[in-house]
Amino acid sequence: MALQARIAEAITQAGGWIGFDRFMAMALYEPGLGYYARSSPKFGAMPQSGSDFVTAPELSPLFGRALAAQVAQALEATGTHEVWEFGAGSGALAQQLLEALGERVRRYVIVDLSGSLRARQQERLAPWGDRVQWVAALPARIEGVVLGNEVLDAMPVQLLARHGGQAGGVWHERGVALHGGAFAWADRPTALRPPVEIEGPHDYLTEIHPQAQAFVRTLADRLARGAVLLLDYGFGESEYYHPQRHMGTVMCHRGHAADSNPLADVGEKDVTAHVDFTGIALAAQEAGLQVLGYTTQAHFLYNCGLGPLLEQAGPAERAAAAKLVLEHEMGELFKVIALGAGPAWEPLGFARGDRSHRL
Numbered sequence: 001m002a003l004q005a006r007i008a009e010a011i012t013q014a015g016g017w018i019g020f021d022r023f024m025a026m027a028l029y030e031p032g033l034g035y036y037a038r039s040s041p042k043f044g045a046m047p048q049s050g051s052d053f054v055t056a057p058e059l060s061p062l063f064g065r066a067l068a069a070q071v072a073q074a075l076e077a078t079g080t081h082e083v084w085e086f087g088a089g090s091g092a093l094a095q096q097l098l099e100a101l102g103e104r105v106r107r108y109v110i111v112d113l114s115g116s117l118r119a120r121q122q123e124r125l126a127p128w129g130d131r132v133q134w135v136a137a138l139p140a141r142i143e144g145v146v147l148g149n150e151v152l153d154a155m156p157v158q159l160l161a162r163h164g165g166q167a168g169g170v171w172h173e174r175g176v177a178l179h180g181g182a183f184a185w186a187d188r189p190t191a192l193r194p195p196v197e198i199e200g201p202h203d204y205l206t207e208i209h210p211q212a213q214a215f216v217r218t219l220a221d222r223l224a225r226g227a228v229l230l231l232d233y234g235f236g237e238s239e240y241y242h243p244q245r246h247m248g249t250v251m252c253h254r255g256h257a258a259d260s261n262p263l264a265d266v267g268e269k270d271v272t273a274h275v276d277f278t279g280i281a282l283a284a285q286e287a288g289l290q291v292l293g294y295t296t297q298a299h300f301l302y303n304c305g306l307g308p309l310l311e312q313a314g315p316a317e318r319a320a321a322a323k324l325v326l327e328h329e330m331g332e333l334f335k336v337i338a339l340g341a342g343p344a345w346e347p348l349g350f351a352r353g354d355r356s357h358r359l
């Protein structure tokens with residue numbers, strides 16, 4: 001209730017309306033109250049654990065072991081010795097990478113908005129002592145391999161709604177107002193547009209991602225030497241802004257069930273939007289990074305040696321890890337993009353099946 005009251009107050013103070021990006025930011029990150037600020041379990045394989053959704057490193061340690069091959073090559077190719085992980089969740093991926101990479105990682109730095117998750121990470125990663133460090137603000141200069149698994153999808157988005165068709169339709173920004181004390185959608189005319197023209201005579205709802213793009217620009221600004229690997233669900237812009245995807249991609253996750261109403265049970269569930277990887281690639285390039293590769297999670301993990309790891313695994317571990325690469329699970333919807341600062345090199349994770357040309 002306290003979170004709802006806080007958001008209601010923000011709406012009133014703003015004159016009766018806030019953009020969805022502000023609403024999502026408060027629902028997820030409002031200090032002490034937002035979904036990621038609270039100490040609920042969040043990640044896990046089954047709802048019985050009290051968790052809401054599963055991520056790749058929670059599903060199987062083979063995810064981190066395969067990714068380690070790419071991180072090792074990136075450290076070598078860029079002559080760097082640090083890993084910087086954004087949004088490290090329960091610390092599972094950090095543990096998998098530290099175990100697999102050993103002394104090759106001199107320092108593992110974690111940047112997370114969530115104080116409660118930081119406490120969980122500190123407990124889990126205690127065996128590595130002060131090789132693992134947490135920072136609240138980014139330094140002016142970073143050298144190393146930057147990682148973010150399912151971080152971009154947790155960044156607040158703005159909603160755009162077109163009423164009417166391509167010809168003569170009017171674009172609005174969809175935000176949140178109060179109606180009888182409850183949250184309600186409210187649209188306002190806007191000059192904002194999706195990055196591509198949407199064909200068709202129908203109403204259309206979608207998202208734009210200025211915060212995720214600003215995040216990539218900040219990385220480009222700080223990364224003096226090294227590489228960035230971002231893994232998440234999403235597509236290139238022709239698929240993202242396809243005329244048939246007229247309901248947008250905002251989703252909520254709670255107890256391993258998904259729903260599409262972020263205005264209900266605020267703070268009790270995760271709120272996400274898919275990633276527009278074309279927007280990420282363009283923001284990176286404009287800020288001086290090179291796109292070194294873009295592919296599906298399945299291609300990426302097989303290129304990183306998941307095949308032999310699966311062969312060595314027992315039946316239960318193999319069944320869990322298979323979800324990382326199966327087309328109808330995480331294999332096709334999840335993508336990986338690699339960005340580089342400094343001279344170009346060929347990342348092994350994109351050797352087969354690179355789709356950079358489709359961005």
Ligand SMILES: C[S@@+](CC[C@H](N)C(=O)[O-])C[C@H]1O[C@@H](n2cnc3c(N)ncnc32)[C@H](O)[C@@H]1O
Pocket residue numbers: 036043055056057058086087088089090111112113114117148149150151154155215
């Ligand atoms: C869906 S969780 C993913 C957690 C973990 N990477 C995993 O795969 O299990 C999203 C995480 O991103 C963090 N996050 C979101 N925006 C962030 C930002 N700008 N900087 C650092 N962490 C961020 C959240 O606090 C949360 O820990």
